[in-house]
Amino acid sequence: xxxxxxxxxxxxxxxFALECLxxxxxxxxxxxxxxxxxxTQSAVSxxxxxxxxxxxxxxxxxxxxxxxxPAGVLLIKHTKQxxxxxxxxxxxxxxxxxxxxxxxxxxxxxxxxxxxxSIATWVMDxxxxxxxQGLPLEMIADDQDFTLEWLRSGQVMGCITAxxxxxxxxxxxxxxxxxxxxVAQAEFAKKHAPxxxxxxxxxxLPFVAFNRKDDLHADFVAQSLGxxxxxxxxxxxxxTEGQLRAALAGWGATALPLPLAQSYLRSGQLVDVxxxxxxxxxxxxxxxxLPSDILKRVSEALVSAAHAKLEPPEA
Numbered sequence: 001x002x003x004x005x006x007x008x009x010x011x012x013x014x015x016f017a018l019e020c021l022x023x024x025x026x027x028x029x030x031x032x033x034x035x036x037x038x039x040t041q042s043a044v045s046x047x048x049x050x051x052x053x054x055x056x057x058x059x060x061x062x063x064x065x066x067x068x069x070p071a072g073v074l075l076i077k078h079t080k081q082x083x084x085x086x087x088x089x090x091x092x093x094x095x096x097x098x099x100x101x102x103x104x105x106x107x108x109x110x111x112x113x114x115x116x117x118s119i120a121t122w123v124m125d126x127x128x129x130x131x132x133q134g135l136p137l138e139m140i141a142d143d144q145d146f147t148l149e150w151l152r153s154g155q156v157m158g159c160i161t162a163x164x165x166x167x168x169x170x171x172x173x174x175x176x177x178x179x180x181x182x183v184a185q186a187e188f189a190k191k192h193a194p195x196x197x198x199x200x201x202x203x204x205l206p207f208v209a210f211n212r213k214d215d216l217h218a219d220f221v222a223q224s225l226g227x228x229x230x231x232x233x234x235x236x237x238x239x240t241e242g243q244l245r246a247a248l249a250g251w252g253a254t255a256l257p258l259p260l261a262q263s264y265l266r267s268g269q270l271v272d273v274x275x276x277x278x279x280x281x282x283x284x285x286x287x288x289x290l291p292s293d294i295l296k297r298v299s300e301a302l303v304s305a306a307h308a309k310l311e312p313p314e315a
Contacts, residue, residue, distance in 0.1 A: 017051040018079040020044045021059055021068075025076060025155075028065035051075075068153075077154025080111070084157060084292050109136045110294060113151065113159035115144035116210060117178060117257045118283065120240035123160070126305030130297060141238075143213050144281065151286055157295060158287030160302070166286065173285045173303055176310025180279040181261050182220060183270040184253040196275045197253065199225050202232070206252030208243050209234045217255050220279040255279060259309070282313050 023033040024044065034041040052059050059072035068076055087110075114123055119141060131137055140150055147159040152167055166172040184193065193201055202225065207217045214236075222230045235251060237243050240260065247254045248264070253273050264270040285302050287295055 013051060013054055013075070014047065015082070017047040017054075018075060018082070020047045021051060021072060022076045022079040024048070024060065024066055025068050025072070030066075073154050080154065080157060081288065081290060084110070084288075084290060084294060088293050109138040110298060111138040111140065111156040112287075112298070113140045113142055113147035113156045113161075115147055115160055115162075115283070116141045116238070116240045117144070117260075118160050121178075121257050121259050122305055122309040123302065126301050127298070130301055135294070135298075143210055144283065145215070146213055148286060158285065158298065160283055160285055162281050162283060164282075164284050169289055170286050171289045173299070174313055175283040175285055175303065175306035177280045177282050177313050178310055179258040180216065180220065180255045180281065181258045181265070181272055182217075182224075182253055182255050182274040182277065182279075183247055183261050183265065184273045185248055185250045186268055186271050188250040188252070189271045189273050193253070193273050197221065197225070197273045199227065202230065205233065207232045207234050208237055208246045208252050208254040210240075210243065211236050211238050216279065216281070220255050220274070220277075223279070224274045224277040280311070280314075283310065 020033065020037065023036055024030055027033045027036055030041050030044050034044045037044065048060065055071055055075065057071045058069055059075060061067045061069060119139065123139075127135070127137060140147075140156060142150065144160070144162040146161075148161040148163050148167070150156045151159045151170065160175065164172065164174075182197065189196075192205055197205065202221055207221075209217050209232075217234065218230050218232055221232065222228065233252075235246070237246050237251075240256070243254045244256060244260060244264075246252070247256070247270060258278065261270060265272060283306065285299060285306070287299055
């Protein structure tokens with residue numbers, strides 16, 4: 001096969017311009033990006049115009065907040081990969097005692113997307129040793145069915161999700177199963193569902209969900225009651241700990257990770273309103289397939305902790 005000179009041309013982009021692009025998107029606008037990079041807003045705009053000229057396409061949608069175009073997403077992912085490899089180099093030089101080794105700054109944060117329930121139960125303990133060693137971690141919380149979109153868009157280096165299909169250029173590892181239990185405050189349950197949630201009363205009960213994207217409660221209730229589809233009266237609290245506090249305050253029933261709810265069930269503050277039913281959610285760790293020591297250590301810490309804290313997946 002013959003290749004022309006054009007086919008073999010490798011594009012070279014200004015590293016600082018790439019940082020400007022990533023920072024504008026991360027911080028939501030030009031002014032905040034300029035402050036973080038310690039340059040003028042005009043300098044950021046000029047670099048981005050030059051970068052768009054070099055790329056031959058528009059890289060940003062000038063909305064509020066600013067959003068990357070598909071080409072912008074690719075360049076931001078490339079920038080974050082460069083940050084990761086640069087961090088590996090700095091760590092290696094530091095171990096050799098070289099003057100070039102340095103601590104990683106804010107621009108080299110290790111960003112991962114994690115479902116809020118994992119943050120509330122086991123992820124903090126898993127990553128704590130690495131953070132204490134200086135890992136500049138950024139965790140982005142979202143529903144487990146949507147964290148993969150953060151990885152797909154190049155905004156994070158890895159994610160914990162309920163989806164198993166690997167993305168191109170990424171590796172996926174099964175973590176285990178998080179069981180959920182549907183609970184309510186004891187007095188609330190005694191008043192509104194003395195015999196538990198049933199096909200006759202579920203429609204009148206309020207439920208506390210994470211956000212409007214959270215389908216777990218409807219799926220849990222439907223399967224437990226043998227119904228094909230249910231519509232629930234829902235209130236929204238975008239925090240696992242917030243959902244727990246809402247349940248304890250009598251706001252309604254909610255599905256919580258069993259490890260988080262167990263002590264409250266034992267004390268009688270909360271009661272199981274779906275009569276021993278459990279909703280299993282299998283979790284997976286996805287990350288870039290890069291030869292990075294930093295990413296490898298994060299992956300190993302998460303996988304090891306998950307295998308110790310979560311239930312093994314069913315065969």
